[in-house]
Amino acid sequence: MTAKEFHEGAHQGDDSRPDAQSYRARIVREDDLLNSRTTLFLVTSGLLLTAVGLSQDRIIPVLISSLGIIVIVSWIVVSHQNKKVVATLTASYRKNHGDDYIEALVQGALSKSHALRPNGIVAIVLPRVFLVIWISIFIVYLLR
DSSP, rough: OOOHHTTTTTTTTTOOOOOOOHHHHHHHHHHHHHHHHHHHHHHHHHHHHHHHHHHHSHHHHHHHHHHHHHHHHHHEEEEEHHHHHHHHHHHHHHOOOOOOHHHHHHHSSSSSSSSGSSHEEEEEIIIHHHHHHHHHHHHHHHHO
């Protein structure tokens, strides 16, 4: 059965509805993936920024910042997909387990703006801030 068929009610009358623990485990897994990928991109950006700072050349920082832009665009794509998976899982969980008091408390405590929620900051705000930084570095060194 596909996810679309499941959401359209094809599962009704059988016991194929995922249990709450399966949902939570997958959401935690996706959160862990987002965290590890974010760490990878932050370390990569940090190393590239260090290389720009240590460079005595004019063209090397332009090349490094170009690579930085590619890394950050990759981060934006990956984090967007990850955030989409978490949002889909959470929406499905809430639909199938709407009586979860703890989930209701968590959702009530989080910001209404998805960009200001913890995953939103990591997946939306932070990559865009780094993209602006890399584009700025690129322009500054290109115009020198």
